[in-house]
Amino acid sequence: MATPTLVRGARATQSTITLKIAMAVSGILFILFVLAHMYGNLKVFSGEEAFNSYAEHLRTIGAPIFPRTGVLWILRVGLIASLIVHVACAVTLARRAGRARPVQYQVKRNVNSAFSSRTMRWGGATILMFLIWHLLNFTIVKINPTGGETENPYRLLVDNFGVWWMTIIYLVAMAALALHLHHGTWSSLQTLGLTNSPLARQRAKLAGWVVAVVVAGGFSLVPLSVLVGITK
């Protein structure tokens, strides 16, 4: 039981809401990132040459002012920092929520909440596992399950999605991402205090649907197009 005394010298920055704001800001940075990343992936449909030159271009943004991969590394460091903040706050808040209800209900009905809102922690953990695999797969180790080329980004991608279980891993991850974004988009707007009326709340929830469908749907087009043989 908490101590029945009044808190003295309270600071706004030490509150649970501050942790939530940190999650919302890092989450919105992720949304911007995944939108850009998804858009970039669609270059696959312009063919091997266009896709590979896009991948190369990512490494030469800002040249010659910045060294090769300089800007890319700035973005990467920013994303890694956001990831650390996002996950650290998620773990802190999840543990706090666990302590807030030490005895569970025998019967508990959830009557008015989205499935996505109640699966944020599991979904987040799924995305984190996928993220590690995905970076090993395409960036750090570059794993080609068919034993083919690894330095040609287009071939690496098409070869990967030629393998059925690889396609499944990616589609499941996109389903998890869609759920996370469905709730996360509206939740971040609410956490930032931007949904002060029923209309604003309705719009934020709609934005959650749009972001989830656009991001997860957009990403999924690539493995699906390999699956049905449009992209080879």
Added chain:
Amino acid sequence: MIGTMNLTLKIWRQPHAEAQGGMREYQVSGISEDMSFLEMLDILNEQLQEQGEEPVAFDHDCREGICGSCSLMINGQAHGPEVTTSCQLHMRSFKDGDTITIEPWRSEAFPVVKDLVVNRSAFDRIIQSGGYISANTGSAPEANSVPAPREKAMRAFNVATCIGCGACVAACPNGSASLFLGAKITHLGELPQGQPERYERIVDMVAQHDAEGFGGCTNIGECAAACPKGIPLDVISQLNKDLRTAIKAGR
């Protein structure tokens, strides 16, 4: 009897705060659909008393939906299946032969005192830490001397209906009291009288909320669905917005 029900009740029994509790099963019969839920529990208690058993302790006071003390988790829903308080819930919401599970609010900050009674003093301390305005006592000021814009006044009045029942905490999967906090913050923050202490208030009330052991909000929305007074989720947005403003002001 025509129009009466026989029910099976599964109730959390716990002799005192430190005791180990458990679920017990009871049968009640001849329950009229016009009875309130608490009257149904009164019948059970009379029955238990006749049998020489300890009656079930549950909190209640006004029995008209305004005091907020009748905290009961009924079949997994705070205050049961209707949007109202347990005392204003009627047995017509149930049917003959039903099994009804009744539990206390489950929250680290609301320890069980006995059976279904929990201690909600944590809410009092949150109010004490900032849920007030400072005004000179003496003769009442002229009512129209401080004009309040209609929109703001309406919002303040609507959320001032919060009765501090704790259903929002009981329903929240995170055990957060953000809806209660948001109702108080919005109620006082929308009115001119609430302005001088506005940002001090939010920092102190949120800190007290956190210190009491309530969880953080993840905007799930079970609270607003359980609230007998229909406090909407946008008060939590207001809460977050005011805290953000307090951070910017260096508080």
